[in-house]
Amino acid sequence: MSDTTKSALDDAIAAHLDDENEGILMTGYVLHVSGIRPDAPNTTHTVYTDEYMTGQSFHISLGLAHALLGCLTIQDE
Numbered sequence: 001m002s003d004t005t006k007s008a009l010d011d012a013i014a015a016h017l018d019d020e021n022e023g024i025l026m027t028g029y030v031l032h033v034s035g036i037r038p039d040a041p042n043t044t045h046t047v048y049t050d051e052y053m054t055g056q057s058f059h060i061s062l063g064l065a066h067a068l069l070g071c072l073t074i075q076d077e
Contacts, residue, residue, distance in 0.1 A: 001051070010054055028053045028060040030068070 001009075014026040031051040036043045052061050 006051075006054060009051060013053075026053065028056045028064060030061050030064040 009031075013029050013031075017024055017026050029052065033049050033051070034046050035049075036046060
């Protein structure tokens with residue numbers, strides 16, 4: 001990912017957080033994305049990628065991922 005795209009992603013996520021929760025400052029995020037390559041001969045092969053806030057510490061990423069697992073479990077109940 002280019003530096004320009006990464007900066008735009010960080011800014012967009014921060015703007016979304018502020019839109020949803022006015023005045024909240026973003027301290028971290030974890031984005032886990034899945035996709036397929038439509039031009040590949042086998043489109044059942046899923047591609048995964050991860051993005052994190054620029055400069056984010058590992059313990060923040062790990063904590064957010066752990067909290068997300070709890071949210072996913074709650075949604076299934």
